[in-house]
Amino acid sequence: SQQGEEDPQALSIQEGENATMNCSYKTSINNLQWYRQNSGRGLVHLILIRSNEREKHSGRLRVTLDTSKKSSSLLITASRAADTASYFCATEGYSTLTFGKGTMLLVSP
């Protein structure tokens, strides 16, 4: 079953704005990962945050994890048209990796 649920399902913003996507899950996890997918292409790994971490940065990406609320957020700052893609969270528990349904992000020039 897919326990990661991204929110919103779709997001449309202008270049330069920040984009925030949320992910909620239900069971205990070892880590949570964010991926992006360009149209028709495979997933690309963006960032992994472990269950004992609360925040992580990578370039224009900032990921937070709140294990008490079983939620994570992905923030993309100063968005660009090239950031247009679908973004998935995936939770890793005991020997399983479960993906959410994704958030489609559209960044308009």
Place this chain on the structure above:
Amino acid sequence: GAVVSQHPSRVICKSGTSVKIECRSLDFQATTMFWYRQFPKQSLMLMATSNEGSKATYEQGVEKDKFLINHASLTLSTLTVTSAHPEDSSFYICSAARLELETQYFGPGTRLLVL
């Protein structure tokens, strides 16, 4: 809707044997299917992209003759790990997309252990 299944969920095999993993879209037709593998404590890595009726496109570093992919119908893609070795032990996950521009739906994954 949009359910993707994989079979088997777990498989243990001896070194040198071949293992076939099936990926099925249960309630939709998938023009494109993706195959990924994940090593313990690492992220998912794309292995290949398969389109129904055509040859799969493999990512750099993935051996075509080692990992045979067949996408014979709009609801089924298979990954065959040929002459499996212990280093092939991994978690394999597939995903399927209705159309090129649509989102992917993921299968539950197959855990392969080669002894």
